[in-house]
Amino acid sequence: MGTQDSDKWIIEAEGVGRCFGHHEALSRIDLQIGRGEIFGILGPDGAGKTTLMQLLAAILDPTAGRCRVLGFDTVRDAAQVTARIGYMSQGFTLYDRLSVDENLAFSARIRSVPDALFQQRxxxxxxxxxxxxxxxxxxxxxxxxxxxxxxLCTNLIHEPSLLLLDELSLGVDPVSRRDLWRMLRTFRAQGTTIVLTTPYMDEASYCDRLAFLHQGQLLAVDSPDALKERARGQVYEVVTARQEEVQQLTGEYREIVSGQWLADRFRLQLASGKAPSEPLRHKLEALGAFGPAAPDLENTFVQLTAPPTDTGSTPEQTGFESVQVDGTDAITARGISVRFGNFSALKNLSFRVAAGEVIGWLGPNGAGKTTLIRVLCGLQRPSAGEVHIAGVALRSAPMAVRARIGYMSQHFSLYPDLSVIENLVFFAGLYGLSRHKRRDAVHWVKTVVGIEGIDGRQAGDLSGALRQRLALACAIMHRPAVLFLDEPTSGVDPLARRRFWQLIQLLARAGMAVLVSTHYLEEAYYCHRLGLMNNGRLIALGTLGELRSALETPLHTADMETLFMTYMARASADEGAIT
Known part of the structure; x- marks a missing residue:
């Protein structure tokens, strides 16, 4: 490689591969990343993103090919590479017992940053x-x-030429994510090259270029806009309340490779080069407003991975039965407040959730979402107010309420050393199902979520998508009236996310109310209504259209991020005015 090329490219990978035993985590990766770029690497769990980042950071050696970073070979000159980069792993190692200042000072010392420069930086x-x-x-x-x-600050204290960030914003609320990106753009403007992995397709649009990784293979490298164009002409949608009928149609037409069931419409993606046939077009037009839709990066991922047709199951195919709900509303909350000493975690919240409704709960960290869910689940006693779940008063009959709810945590509360069937049987017993009902419930829920044939596999050995389905199965096998989902799709690929949300829509269609807390703003489009929280208050509640209509005219078509940030800014300004 000539000097001119080395000046242009901060990273050069040629035929890079990495094996762990017989498992090939990366295969024949060719990649060049330029000076001053923000370069994003996309892919689901197990795609090879972290392995690639560790190779670039000279933490791992390739088992095939070679890689040069900042002009140095990552094997022969590993010490030169590690001294000149900032690398932030998924665990983002900090010293918990040290203060913010002490963590920064320690990082500066091990990087030999002079004291005068340290104080300035x-x-x-x-x-x-x-x-x-x-x-x-x-x-x-x-x-x-x-x-x-x-x-991020500890990795910037020595002002590296290259910053490697592995899932920087995973699990971070949208407000903090905006702050992180503001910092990245500032350093990019100063000449820093930034390479990051992300599970958020909307966040990927902020990058200059993107690479799609899947099963260790590099599928495509291009700008976000150019990648979206690859799927143009393949994406259509039907605005309808009859999504179930659209879904049933998708199984009849082989040109459809993916379906996406949203709150008020159904999106379809066709195979490359395919157009809707006249019979398909005629049937879809009879169900609602049908037409082409703008593609997004998830559509590009579907196109690149060329999956077999997978439109999921229907209630008829799964033997799905309606959830029994006592009363009109699945949840009624009146005047809910929670105080810890002088601190108010929740401030006079009142709302209703109807049976069969999917409601997304959004807000920054510390807004009170987790405290609210704990109250609704009977794990936190409110300081004031009352809650009814499926017609049962939580305060007077907490055990009866717990039998009517299901909960799926962000990290999937499974037992990794138990098999799939052992996890299912354990949770069935936890819900108090008798032996006969337990057998029927396990059979039913495996069919509903699509985990047949894996009974003997250990939960810890499953892919992220299968663990997600197993966790959902454990949460719904007793057919609760209300299901709580905490960050349910973190880290899974777009197809797995779509299949998961289709299951949620089927549960809701059968009468189950679903409350979802998420930092993935695009998931708001799957919800019938959205609740926005800030500083313990419910600042807005309504459909996406209602929330948009409440804003000024220039924002009436705002995307979810703009909508969310606008409401958060208004809430902060209102609280400042009250103070």
């Missing part, structure tokens, strides 16, 4: 990250977003 980084007021707090008490920002 410390001030700038803390201000940029909004951590000035937290500089004496221990890292262990920081919120997830603040910890990510501190970890």
């Amino acid at each position: 410390r001030k700038a980084l803390l201000q940029m990250a909004g951590l000035e007021s937290a500089c004496r707090r221990e890292a262990r008490v920081l919120s997830g977003g603040m910890r990510k920002k501190l970890s």
